Amino acid sequence: MKKKIVIWGQNEKDEKILIGLELKDKESKVMLYTIDEASATEAVYKSLMNDWREGKEVTLPESTVVEERPLSLTEDFLPENIRTDRTDIITRAKAEWHFVVLSSKLYDMYQTEVDELKEKVENLSQYDDVVWAEMKTFWNKVQGQVRDRNLFREHANNLRKHTNTLFDTMKAMKDDLQKEFKEQSKSSYAEFTTMLDNIQEKLDKELGLKPIFEELKTIQNKFKDTKFTRDHGNKIWNRLDAYFKTVKDRKYGGNSGNTTDNPLSRIQRRYDGLMHAIGKMDSSINKDKRDLEYQKRRISETNGQLEQQLGQAKLMMIEERMNSKQEKLDDMLKTKEQLEKKIEKEKLNEEKRAKQVEVELAKQARKEEIAKEMSKAAQERDESKLAEQAEKVNEGKKRAPKKAAVVPPVTAETSTEEPVVETDIPQASTEVTSKEPKAEEVVVLDTEAPKVEATAPQVEESAGEEE
16 A cells, blocks of 8 residues: 555646655654646656655655645645646545554554563563463454454564564473473372372272271372373373272272263263353453443543544454454353253253163062062962872871781791781771681781690681671
């Protein structure tokens, strides 16, 4: 965008003159140069068109009239006594140069911020996250203006150059701090490893769980107050978490460490993280609102028009930043509503699952109860059958006739031996069987007389008479 223009015009006497206009953006002024026709030779014209407009130094004729004009959207660059046929160039220059002045003011403001950041960085003894965050915020702001084409390329490159220098300085400080931090983390890691090895020894020896649990809590609290690298921190935390689960499992039994790994707990953790992010975003928006109110107060207290316009430009930047953050916050709030619905749904599912488990347990208990009852009934039936069979056997024994003992015929050779006695046979039974017994099969014993040779024939005759 050119800051100098050269056109032909006429003065109040209708004499042809060469007009040169130059923007002084720092002073918000326009310099008007008029050269009469006699002095405006072709060489002078070419010198102004080719050299002067490109920023090179040229020597103007001695008759050149120089006048200072204000830069205004309402007032003309040319006085009333000077006219030109190229009013379109004048009108366009008026709009463009007004933008150039505002852009230059914006660049000056950013340059002032760069100088302030440079002073802060130079006064640092070590890396500071706060200053780094301020630099990032500043550069994001500059990039936004570059994307919106509110800064000229030359100004943007200059700001980038100075900002990168500050970033390089901060990175060097950060590297030094990181080395120191790694050494400190290494030392802390060794200390915590020793403490956790001691815990492992106590668990191996199966010492009291309550003292071990209290010791783990102490280590955990100390861990929260100690800074580690990501690798060291993860290793210590994983061991600490594993020991907590081991102690709980030994104390309460079961897989106590798996109770939190369910859909509801995962959604709840995501919800908690989102609420934390929403809080930070809301705080950031409130900070922008305070900055907005501050800029509005500054505009109301500023008398200069350009200062007010610059303030309006800053207001626009803050509002754009707020709008962008508000869009992100709106998305977060929508996600929050979705997660709340999921949490309620998962709670209902948890209740359903719990009820289902209760029903399954009740069914299982009922099945076991029925199985016990069936087993008991079967056992009772078996005992009843056994009792009936035993009773039938006993009744059968009572009805069955008693068989007499079979003894060999008594001879003279065996008369001296003790006779075989069947105590179940009655001695004086008057009943007879339907079949005639033989003398060799039935013997009536006289316990008082051991000799029985003469009794056998008598029993046979008696039995025959009774028939």
